[in-house]
Amino acid sequence: MTAVAGWNEEVAREIVTRLVALDGAMLPILHALQDEFGYVDPAAVPVIAAALNISRAEAHGTISFYHDFRAAPAGRRVVKICRAEACQANGCEGLLDEVRARAGLSPDVPGDDRLTIETVYCLGNCALGPSALVDGELVGRLDADRLIGLCANGSVEDAQVAAGETK
Amino acid sequence: MSVRIFIPKDAAALSVGAESVARRIAEEAMSRGSAVEIVRTGSRGILWLEPLVEVETSIGRCAYGPVAPRDVAGLFDAGFLTGGAHALAHGAVETMDWMIRQNRVTFARVGAIDPVSLDDFRAHGGLAGLERAIAMRGADIVDSLQASGLRGRGGAGFPTWIKWRTALEASADQKYIVCNADEGDSGTFADRMLMEGDPFLLIEGMAIAGLAVGATRGFIYIRSEYPHAFRTMSDAIGVAEKAGVLGGSVLGSGRAFRLEARLGAGAYICGEETSLLESLEGKRGVVRAKPPIPALQGLFGKPTVINNVLSLAAVPSILADSAQAYAEYGVARSRGTLPFQIGGNVKRGGLVELAFGATLRELIEGFGGGTRSGRPIRAVQVGGPLGAYLPANQLDTPLDYEAFAAIGAMLGHGGIVVFDDSVDMAKQARFAFEFCAKESCGKCTPCRIGAVRGVETLDRIVAGVEREKNFAVLDDLNKVMTDASLCAMGGLTPMPVMSALRHFPEDFRRPPQRQAAE
Ligand SMILES: Cc1cc2nc3c(=O)[nH]c(=O)nc-3n(C[C@H](O)[C@H](O)[C@H](O)COP(=O)(O)O)c2cc1C
Numbered sequence: 001m002t003a004v005a006g007w008n009e010e011v012a013r014e015i016v017t018r019l020v021a022l023d024g025a026m027l028p029i030l031h032a033l034q035d036e037f038g039y040v041d042p043a044a045v046p047v048i049a050a051a052l053n054i055s056r057a058e059a060h061g062t063i064s065f066y067h068d069f070r071a072a073p074a075g076r077r078v079v080k081i082c083r084a085e086a087c088q089a090n091g092c093e094g095l096l097d098e099v100r101a102r103a104g105l106s107p108d109v110p111g112d113d114r115l116t117i118e119t120v121y122c123l124g125n126c127a128l129g130p131s132a133l134v135d136g137e138l139v140g141r142l143d144a145d146r147l148i149g150l151c152a153n154g155s156v157e158d159a160q161v162a163a164g165e166t167k
Numbered sequence: 168m169s170v171r172i173f174i175p176k177d178a179a180a181l182s183v184g185a186e187s188v189a190r191r192i193a194e195e196a197m198s199r200g201s202a203v204e205i206v207r208t209g210s211r212g213i214l215w216l217e218p219l220v221e222v223e224t225s226i227g228r229c230a231y232g233p234v235a236p237r238d239v240a241g242l243f244d245a246g247f248l249t250g251g252a253h254a255l256a257h258g259a260v261e262t263m264d265w266m267i268r269q270n271r272v273t274f275a276r277v278g279a280i281d282p283v284s285l286d287d288f289r290a291h292g293g294l295a296g297l298e299r300a301i302a303m304r305g306a307d308i309v310d311s312l313q314a315s316g317l318r319g320r321g322g323a324g325f326p327t328w329i330k331w332r333t334a335l336e337a338s339a340d341q342k343y344i345v346c347n348a349d350e351g352d353s354g355t356f357a358d359r360m361l362m363e364g365d366p367f368l369l370i371e372g373m374a375i376a377g378l379a380v381g382a383t384r385g386f387i388y389i390r391s392e393y394p395h396a397f398r399t400m401s402d403a404i405g406v407a408e409k410a411g412v413l414g415g416s417v418l419g420s421g422r423a424f425r426l427e428a429r430l431g432a433g434a435y436i437c438g439e440e441t442s443l444l445e446s447l448e449g450k451r452g453v454v455r456a457k458p459p460i461p462a463l464q465g466l467f468g469k470p471t472v473i474n475n476v477l478s479l480a481a482v483p484s485i486l487a488d489s490a491q492a493y494a495e496y497g498v499a500r501s502r503g504t505l506p507f508q509i510g511g512n513v514k515r516g517g518l519v520e521l522a523f524g525a526t527l528r529e530l531i532e533g534f535g536g537g538t539r540s541g542r543p544i545r546a547v548q549v550g551g552p553l554g555a556y557l558p559a560n561q562l563d564t565p566l567d568y569e570a571f572a573a574i575g576a577m578l579g580h581g582g583i584v585v586f587d588d589s590v591d592m593a594k595q596a597r598f599a600f601e602f603c604a605k606e607s608c609g610k611c612t613p614c615r616i617g618a619v620r621g622v623e624t625l626d627r628i629v630a631g632v633e634r635e636k637n638f639a640v641l642d643d644l645n646k647v648m649t650d651a652s653l654c655a656m657g658g659l660t661p662m663p664v665m666s667a668l669r670h671f672p673e674d675f676r677r678p679p680q681r682q683a684a685e
C-alpha cells in the first residue's frame with residue numbers, strides 16, 4: 001500500500017480542488033492527501049485553509065486533532081496494532097514486550113522509510129485477537145513470530161493463513 | 168449445474184485466511200473439473216469457526232470450518248460438494264446449535280447473502296419496510312417505532328422515536344439523517360459486521376428515517392479502522408443509487424433521499440454524537456454543549472436524527488413485520504433484540520443476537536464456552552471502555568438496560584470482553600484513565616485534567632505510596648469526573664475504575680515490590 005509518492009504541491013492542489021465542493025470537505029481532503037502521500041505535509045495547511053476559507057491555525061488545529069493524520073511520511077509497511085481491552089485480554093501487551101525484546105520494535109516511536117508501527121484502539125476483531133491492520137489488511141491471532149515477520153515486510157496473506165491454523 | 172459455495176469476505180474471516188481459502192477452493196475445483204460458483208458473503212458471526220465455508224446441498228447449506236488452505240483437497244476428497252462427512256463438518260448451518268439458540272432479526276441475512284447484490288437482498292425480504300414506509304405518514308412511522316419500544320443501540324438506550332418525532336416536528340429547509348458508525352468501543356464489532364454483511368439493510372433503515380422526518384440527505388460516519396466496511400458500504404450506496412432505492416425519487420415515490428459514506432480519522436470521541444457532527448462538518452471533534460439537541464440543531468445547524476447503525480438497521484423489520492412482533496422480544500423496558508458481541512479471552516467468540524433478558528452466563532459459558540486459555544474467568548467488561556468490570560459472581564445478571572444500571576454497570580453497545588485470572592485489575596483501571604486522557608476532546612477540565620491525575624494517583628497506589636490518602640484522592644476525582652464532565656467520556660470513565668476497585672480490591676493492595684519489579 002502506502003506508495004509514498006513524495007510531496008507534490010500541484011497534485012495536492014488538484015486533490016483539494018476536486019473535493020472542496022463537498023459539504024464538510026475537510027476530512028475527505030485530508031484522507032485523500034494522506035492516501036496519496038502517506039502523510040499530510042505541513043505545506044498542505046495554507047492550501048487547505050485558502051480553499052476552505054478558514055485560518056491556517058484552524059486548519060492546523062483540525063489536522064492535529066485526529067490521530068490518523070501523520071505530519072511525516074510513513075514507512076512502506078504500516079502496522080497498526082490494537083491495544084484495546086479485548087486484545088489486552090488476549091495478551092497484546094505481553095506480545096509487544098516480546099517483540100520489543102526480540103526485535104527491538106515498539107509502537108509509536110519514529111520509524112524509518114521501511115516501517116511504521118502505530119497503536120490503535122480496536123479494529124473490530126475482538127473475538128480473534130490480538131489483531132493488527134497491516135497495510136490496510138486485517139490480521140488476527142497474532143503471535144510474536146508473526147508480528148515480527150510482518151514488521152519485516154513478511155506476507156500478510158501467510159500471516160492470515162497461519163492465524164487460521166492456530167487453535 | 169454448478170454447486171454454490173459461500174465464503175465470507177468479512178474482515179474477521181479475512182483476518183484468519185478466508186481469502187486464501189477462497190482461492191484454493193477455486194483452484195481445486197478447476198483442477199478437478201468440478202463446476203462451482205463461489206459467492207462471497209458476510210460472516211454468520213460464528214467467528215471461532217472462521218473461515219467457515221458453506222456448500223449448498225439438498226439438506227441445506229452445509230458448514231465446514233475452520234477451513235485452512237491445506238484442508239481444501241481433503242474436503243473435495245470427502246465429497247463436501249454434496250455435504251460429505253469430514254472432521255470439519257458441522258451439518259446444515261441453520262441447524263447448528265449456535266444459530267438455533269439465537270433470535271436473528273437484524274442479522275437474519277448477514278452471512279447468508281451476497282452483501283452487494285440488491286436482488287439477493289430483495290429475495291430475502293429486503294425493502295419491504297421501505298415500501299411500507301412510503302405508503303405511511305411520517306407521524307405513523309414514528310408511532311410504529313414507539314410501539315416497538317426500540318431504544319438507541321449506540322450505548323445510551325434513548326428511545327429512538329422521541330428523536331425522530333422531534334426532528335419531524337421541526338421545520339427547516341434541510342434536515343439530515345446521520346448514522347453513527349464510529350463503533351469505537353473495544354469488544355464491539357456488530358456495526359462492522361452489519362455494514363460488511365448486509366449494507367442495504369442500513370441504507371433501507373436510513374431511507375425510512377429520511378421519509379419519516381422529511382430529511383433528504385444522509386451521512387454514514389464510519390471509523391477509519393474499518394476500511395473493509397467503508398468499501399462495502401460505499402459500493403452498496405452506488406448500487407442503491409443506480410437501482411433507484413436512493414436518489415431523487417426513492418423507489419419511485421417522488422421523494423428524495425441521498426446518502427454519503429464518510430471516514431472518521433481515528434478519534435474515539437468522534438463516536439459521541441455532537442463531536443461526530445463537528446467532525447462531519449470538517450472541524451475538530453470537540454463535544455458541543457447541549458442544548459441545542461441535534462434533533463433541532465444538528466449537522467450544519469439543521470434538524471438531524473443521529474442514530475447508531477443497529478438502531479437504524481432494526482427499523483426495516485419493525486415496519487415490515489409489525490412493531491408488536493419486535494416488541495414481543497425482550498423484557499421490561501428493554502424490548503427487541505440486541506446483537507451481542509463476545510470477545511477477549513473466550514473459546515468461542517462471535518456475534519449472538521438475542522432478545523433482552525438472557526444472562527451474561529448464557530452468553531459467556533453457553534455460547535462462549537468459557538475462556539480460550541482454559542483458566543477461570545475472573546472479570547468481564549461489558550459495554551466498552553466506559554463500561555464496568557464485573558466479577559464472575561455477577562454473571563447471572565440479566566442482559567437488560569435497567570438490570571445493568573442497577574448493578575452500577577451498562578450494556579452499552581453489547582460488547583462483552585472476557586478476562587481470565589491472569590488479569591491485573593489495577594492495570595485495567597489505569598488503562599481506563601490513560602485511554603480517557605488520550606482520547607479526551609479537551610473541552611472540559613474534569614475529563615482533560617482528571618484523567619491524567621487518575622493515572623498518577625493509581626500509580627502511587629500501586630507503588631504503595633500513601634495508599635489510604637490516595638484512595639481518598641481517587642474517590643474525589645471520580646466524583647468530580649462523574650458529576651462535572653460535559654459528556655460521558657469523562658463522566659463514565661470512573662465506571663470501569665470504580666468497578667475494578669469495588670470488585671477486585673486485592674489487586675490495588677498488593678505488596679509494591681511485585682509491581683516495581685515489572
Ligand atoms: C465517548 C463516547 C463515545 C461514543 N461512541 C459511540 C459510537 O462509537 N457509536 C455510537 O453509535 N454511539 C456512540 N456514543 C453514543 C452517541 O453519543 C449517541 O448516543 C448515539 O450515537 C445515539 O444513537 P442511538 O440513539 O441510536 O444509540 C458515544 C458516546 C460517548 C460519550
Ligand code: SF4
Binds near residue numbers: 436454608654
Ligand atoms: S468529558 Fe472529556 S470528552 Fe467529554 S466534553 Fe469534556 S473533555 Fe471532551
Ligand code: FES
Binds near residue numbers: 124131355
Ligand atoms: S479490542 Fe482489539 S480488535 Fe477489538
